[in-house]
Amino acid sequence: MTTQTILFTRCPIPSGVGIAYHLGSFNDNFNSSNHQYRYDLLQNICEQSVLQNHFIHEIDNLIRFGGNIPALYAKSNGADTKLIGLAFIEGAQGLLVRPDSDIQSIQDLKGKKILLQTRPNEDIDFVYVTARKTYQAALEQAGLTFDDVIIVEKSKSTKFVQEKVSSISAKAHKQANEIDNGKYGDLLNPLLTGEVDVIASGTIGAPLHNMQHLFGLRKIFDLKDFEPVNRYNNSTPLTLTVSTALLQNHKDAVIYFVSKLKQAIQFTSENYDEAIRFIAADQGVPEQIAHSAFTLPNISASLSLSLEPYKIKALEKQKEYLLSLGVIPEDFSITEWIDDSILQSL
Template sequence: MPSASSTSVVSPPGQPCRPEAMRIWYTRCPLPTASSIAIERGMLDDEFRADGIVVQSLNASSDMAVREAHYNHGQTNLFRQGGNIPPIWSRSRGADTVVVATNWIDEYQAIVALPSSGIQNAADLRGKRLGMPRRLNEQIDYWRAMCLRGYLAALEIAGLEPNDVEFVDLPIDEKQIPTGGASQRGTLWRGANRARRQSREALALIRGEIDAIYTAGAPGAQLSSFMGASTVVDLGAHADSGSRVNNQVPTVLTVDGELARSAPETVARYLAALMQAARWAHEHEAETLGIVGGDVGATPEWVTAAYGAEVHDRLALELDERSIAAVAAQKAFLLGNGFIDKDFDAGAWIDPRPLELARGMDHERRLG
């Protein structure tokens, strides 16, 4: 792993060694994030260019060990904004990371079934077969965890227990992060892989091998419409926010712990650039929907259908009590259901100081 500090590189004979530029890595999930806006608009490049700091996506590397840092956070100087399951998993395995911000955007989440199944509500799930994808070649099967959490929330709404239904394993060989390394800024999530995320479940549903599936986000809304599926439980619209908590609600922004300790101002500057991006999104609705759509793989129509008509106003960085409690609840769910083996103090994992510093920095810039 490269060092977080600058190192010397060989210079021509007779010239002093010059330090190698610091390199910041980033990655984001295919979700609405301030990171997507800042990356697409070049705001991170602008923030650090004068200091000679290189900012680039994990997608710039063809090394799968670097690319899969999206899951294990194993790359030095990495910022990651996205779903909360992989960072909780990596932290439980000893990854030196810090949560510096969260963001809560309610999204389309539902248990769906084909109309021919006769399943109309959560109570009708009793005795039914629920599809459970199992990715055989992933470090952390976050989608399986998402599905289970969605199913358990739906069963609880109906007063049912897990043993009232049958969970049907659906093995999947394909990895979600493809090989690559073609883009300095680009996302890891390519169209074909993204589109196939639930193909195994959808085909099993159509073939009658299962009775219902969990789905979420813009891809999920599109998939449900494509299949003509009926909504059995609309989790995304449930009044209890606890029922809406899953991998993508809330998202978390994590950073390499060593970078946070040794260069807090650098971390704050990164966050300040995301704050700028969130403000830009507020003032540029159409452009924001286009950028988000590019990341999630959907047209603006489906972006607003899945994440709300005001999604462009909801990208601000937060670290509120609801989100902090949700992260702790998600950790408890993952531990209780065998997705992580080791417990850790979720409260100690969250550090509000970088966001506080960034807010002060952002305020001064806006005044000046």
């Protein structure tokens, strides 16, 4: 019997993958008739070229769960992957202003300074695209365009995997009552010092609530208020993708992996407080903030894996948006990308 290592990668957001990882669901090997499978988190690997596969998905033994922008980018650039599931975070993704700001609503954005962070050396600058989409949705709702605001760009030369140990790796030890300066210092400082008037909250969910709690920031817009199909952004929907070679040659191992995700999702609905502890650790916030950001039954709905039409439609809209920005080079069929056989088997 041969041993096959399967890598999986995830983002620090609420997910069945994250809950399963915290529960130790992948600590034991899975034995099939011909192979023994060992599952390892990609973020535990220190080699930057390997870690970059979270964004480009070029290796054949990878299962990726996370934001849709890197997944769409990888597919558009020729990565041989299949989309096997979608989740849809019920969480805040909005615009924040200082407590003393004269901006009371999105109609007051005209002539104001907004922050856009850029990483010109990154394969796919999903942070920039996510923020831009949030701003654009708010401006359009207010009857404005980017011509009506002042864009302040802040550029960083480093890549995401060069900055620090991943917050979700086994090597990371974070203080949940502190904001992660690596993620949010560059976002908060320009707002708090008055260099800009508005920021987009970044990672969906609890970080927005934490910034409100710690600094008294006011939310003037939230994509969560839109109909689900029109909330499309990096985390809406989240994508579960797998290397086609892995799916074809080791399908039973992929089924086993996804079965563990479904068990973890069920665990969350029955053990809410413990699941919230895991989510708070991943998002780098206190547990009470995670509680306010993700309540039952919304958290169960957020984690649920499916290929429901509204999720697919939102992903279609996101793909068209990325094409319009020139962020992804080639169009492709979402329908042809989907393989529903894993979810159908469970």
